[in-house]
Amino acid sequence: DGGITQSPKYLFRKEGQNVTLSCEQNLNHDAMYWYRQDPGQGLRLIYYSQIVNDFQKGDIAEGYSVSREKKESFPLTVTSAQKNPTAFYLCASSAGPGRDNTEAFFGQGTRLTVV
């Protein structure tokens, strides 16, 4: 089955801890994205990557970090510098650059709660 897998589905973080959210895709897509969604809000772009070993900040990158060492994997670390991390985190991928390749498909999301 081709798709995007996010884990875990639910994650609880204590104040001051770093946590890493996993995102894996087997669609052979070049581009991958991380979004954050707060209740009743749209999706805000955290980071995106068009190719392996390269990534760019989105609109709300502060307090987050990513890596893209493999084409199929794009993990997101929520650091202690992120003051309000409780949110629904969504990973997506698309085929890559080019007008007709930007259709993005989403994983099932990770719901992060600070306790």
Next chain:
Amino acid sequence: QKEVEQNSGPLSVPEGAIASLNCTYSDRGSQSFFWYRQYSGKSPELIMSIYSNGDKEDGRFTAQLNKASQYVSLLIRDSQPSDSATYLCAVSPGGYNKLIFGAGTRLAVHP
């Protein structure tokens, strides 16, 4: 000005009616436009993509694009209660290869 704007709703329509959802965007160089449906607590699901001016139909859904007015819309014909969800407009700004979302419009279809 937000890059992608949508009316938050809720938009309430009776079953069987046409639901009309609208979206405007700020980057005149944008090339790719998408509509996603998101049920409460779930991830967004792609329902339509459109790249050229005009209409694109897929079943009960029609996407309309007007680049001169920087406007994209989604029509849902014969609306069903199962269409009740939040509809997200997404735009790929020219030259950036990223996807920017609007805040979404909540649609409620009542029997």
